[in-house]
Amino acid sequence: MSRTLSPVDPDWPCQVKAPGSHDWERTAARWLRDLLPARYAGYSTLNRHPVLLARHAQLQIQHEMRAVRAALQTSRCELPPLGVAETVIENTIRLYAVELEQLGRLARGVRLVGDALVTGGGTHRRR
Structure with missing residues (x-):
């Protein structure tokens, strides 16, 4: 069984096969679709055109x-008047900080996958 090596870029999503490998675009489309709200699964235009899916995910x-x-x-400023305890506010702020980091990684992954889709699975460029 041959194995295609994954892209070198650490932001390339592990759920997506390497560009140019067998079936990589299908794995890319599935990963991109999973990033969108469930109702978008019904839009055939997005599902038929992975480049559009990548753009919308971005x-x-x-x-x-x-x-x-x-x-x-x-x-x-907005949580104390709602009666939220200081410890809960601090935990919420940490949660938001972690979420921003995760979203940043996802955004970089989407950009890489989108670039690879545009170039037809050739080597993708780093930004």
Whole structure:
């Protein structure tokens, strides 16, 4: 059984086969679809065109990052009037910080997969 090595870039998602390997685009599309809200699975245009799926996933993650940043920046002033305890606020701030890191990694992975889809599975460029 031959094995295709995964891309060197550490941000390449482990759920997606290496560009150019057998069936890699199907694994890319499945991973990208999983990043979107479930209702998007019904949109055949996105499912038939992985490049569009990558573009929409990138936009979705950007919006999620903006929402998490807003929640993080407003936690200290908006949560106390709601009766949220200081320890809970601190835990929430840590949660948002971790989520931003995870979303950043996902965004880099989506960008790499999208670039590979655009180039047809050739070598992808780092940004």
